[in-house]
Amino acid sequence: MLSRYMSSPIPDVRVGIFLFDQECIVETDENGYFEKDFMFNKPLAISGWHKVRYKVLDKIVEEQEELEVEGEVYIHRNGEAKYGVISDVDDTILISHATKILSKLRLILTKNSKTRLPFTGVAAFYNALHHEPGRSVQNPVFYVSSSEWNLYDFLEDFCEVRNIPKGPFLLQDLKTSLWKLIKSGGGNHYHKLEKIKHLMLTFEDMPFILIGDSGQRDSLLYAEITRQFPERVKAIYIRDVSKSRKDEKVNAIARELLVHNVEMLLVADTEEAARHAYENGLITREEMLHVVEETRGQSLRPTSLVGQLVRSESHQHNSG
Template sequence: MLHTLFNRLRKSFRLEGRPVVMAYRGYGNARRVFFKGHVLDDRLLYEAEKGDRKRKNLLAMLSRYMSKGIPGQRVKITFAGEVFDTQSDETGYFEEEVEWEEPLSQNGWLPARYELLDGLPSGEEVPVSNSSVYIQEKDSEFGIISDVDDTILISHASKTLRKLRLILTKNAKTRLPFTGVASFYHALQSGIDKDCCNPIFYVSSSEWNLYDFLVDFCEVRNIPKGPFLLQKYKANLWEVLWSGGGSHTHKLEKIRHLLNTYPALNFILIGDSGQKDAALYAEIAREFPGRILSIYIRDVSGPGRTEVHLQQLAGDLKKEGLDMLLVKDTAGAALHACEKGFITLEEYEKVRREVGC
C-alpha cells in the first residue's frame, strides 16, 4: 500500500525519472537459481569514461549513491524458457530464488531477461535489462571466492582518506588492479584441466551501488567473469565515506550461502590483511571441514611489516591441517597454487613474470 502511494506521488509531482532495471549476475545449481537486481530512478545515473576529468569521475561516483531505488515495482524474469515475477522492496532491491522440479539441462553462463511490469506512463516502452546466470558446470574442479577491495582492486580500504580520494577521482577505466591478478584468476578458473571452468564469486563489503563500476573494472582489466555478492544498497551520500567499512558479517553469511548452494564443490578463498578476511575465512574453514582447499591473504600492511596476529592465525590453522598463506604479491599465491596442483607450472611462470619476481 505504501509502495503504491509512493509511486503515485512520484508521478503526480514529477519527482521521478525513468525507472530502469539494473539486473545483477545470477547464479545457482541445476535445481535452484538466484536472481538479483534493483529498480532505479535513472535521473542521476552517469557513467564516466577513461578520459574524463576528476569532476566527471566525482559526479559518476556520487550518482551511484544519489540514485534512488523505486519500491513496489513488479519485475518479470525470463530464464531457461520459464517466466516468473518478483517485486522490489523498500530500497528498490529484488531477489528471487527459484527451484526447478526437473534439473536444468544446460550449465555455464545462461541468458536472463528482466522487464518492468508497471510504474510506466501509458505508451512508454517497457525497460528491459539483460544479464546472465551462472549454473555450475559438471566438470568444475573447485570454486574460488574472492574479496575485491585490496585483493584484486587497489583500494586502500583500511585508510579512509586515501580510499575516498580514489573512489571519488578515479573510474573503472583508470583504477588499477594488483599486478598478476588477472592471469592468476584465469589460471585458477582453468585449473589443471584446461577444458574445465572453475566458478569465481566476488564477495565484498562494498554496496550494490558499486556493481556497475566493479563489472566494468573487471572487464577492462580482463579479470574473469563471476557473480558479485555485495552489501545492501545505500542512498545516503555520507555513506560513501564508509563504503566497504563496518561489520563484515555479511561476508560470512554470503560465503556460507555459496558453500551450501554448491555442496559438492570445494573452495579456495582469497582476501587481504587490511580488513577481517583472515579471521572470517578461518571461521568458515573450521565450520566447513574439508571444504576449503586453501586460503590466500594478500598482506597490505606495508614494506617490512606483517601483522603478527595473522602469522599466529596461519600457524594455528596449519596445526589443524588448513593452509592459510600470507603473501606480499600475487606470485606468492600462484606458487603455492602450483605446488598444490590448482594451476599449471606454465600459468605460474606467467604470473611470476608479470609480477617481476
C-alpha cells in the same frame, strides 16, 4: 561515482523474470531489490552463464516506454569443477586503500574503472585458477565484498577492462547518501561470512580457495569458514597490505588452522601465491610462470594510468 550513491530506489514495482522456459512475477522491496529462486525438474545441460530477461510491468513515469532488459545468471552443476574461488575485492584484486579514508575517497572520486589499478599479477593468477586445462567447465570465481550494490557496474567494468575472470558479485545492500559513500566498504564485514556460508551450502560438493587481504577481517572470516567446513577449504591466500601488527594476528590464525590441514599464507605479492598454488597442484607450471612474468612486468608500471595517458598523448602531439 557520486550519482551511484545519490540514487533513489523504486519500491513496489512488479517485474517479470523469464529464465529458460519459466517465468514469474516479483515485486521490488523498499530498496528496489527483487529476488527469486527457480526450481527445475531436471538438471540443466550446461553449466555457466545463461540469458535471463527482466521486464518492468508497472508504470513508473508518464509516457513510459516498455522497459525490458537482458541479463545473465550463473548456474553451476555440482561435481563439474575441480574447485571454486571466493575472493574479496577491495585491496585484494583492486587497489583501494580501504583502511585509509582520504586515500580511498580520492581514488573513488578521481578515477574510474579504466584508470583504477589491480594489484600486479592478479589477472594472470585468477585466470590460472579459473581456466582448468582439459575441462569443458571452468572453475567458478565468486567475488564477496563489503562494497555496496551501488558499485556493481563499476566492478563489472573493472574486471572486464583488466581481464579478470567474470564471476557473480555478492555485495552489501544499496547505500543512498554521500556519507555512506565515504564509509563505503565499511561495517563489521560479517555479512561476508553469511554469503560465503551460502556458497558453501549451495555448492555442497565443491572445495574452495579463499583469497583476501590483511587490511580488514578476511583472515578471521576465512578461519571461521574453515572451522565450519574443514574439508572444503583447499588454501587461503591473504594479501599483506597492512604492514602492521595485523600481520602477527594473521600468522597466529594460520598456525591455528594447521590442525585442519589448511594453509593460510600471508603473501607479499601475487607471485608468492602463484608459486604456492603450483606446488600444491592448483595451477600448472606454465600458468605459474605466466603469473611471475606478469607480476614482475607490471611492477614497473606508473602509479597513475591517467598521467601515463596524458604524457603519451602529449608526446604524440609534439612528434606530429
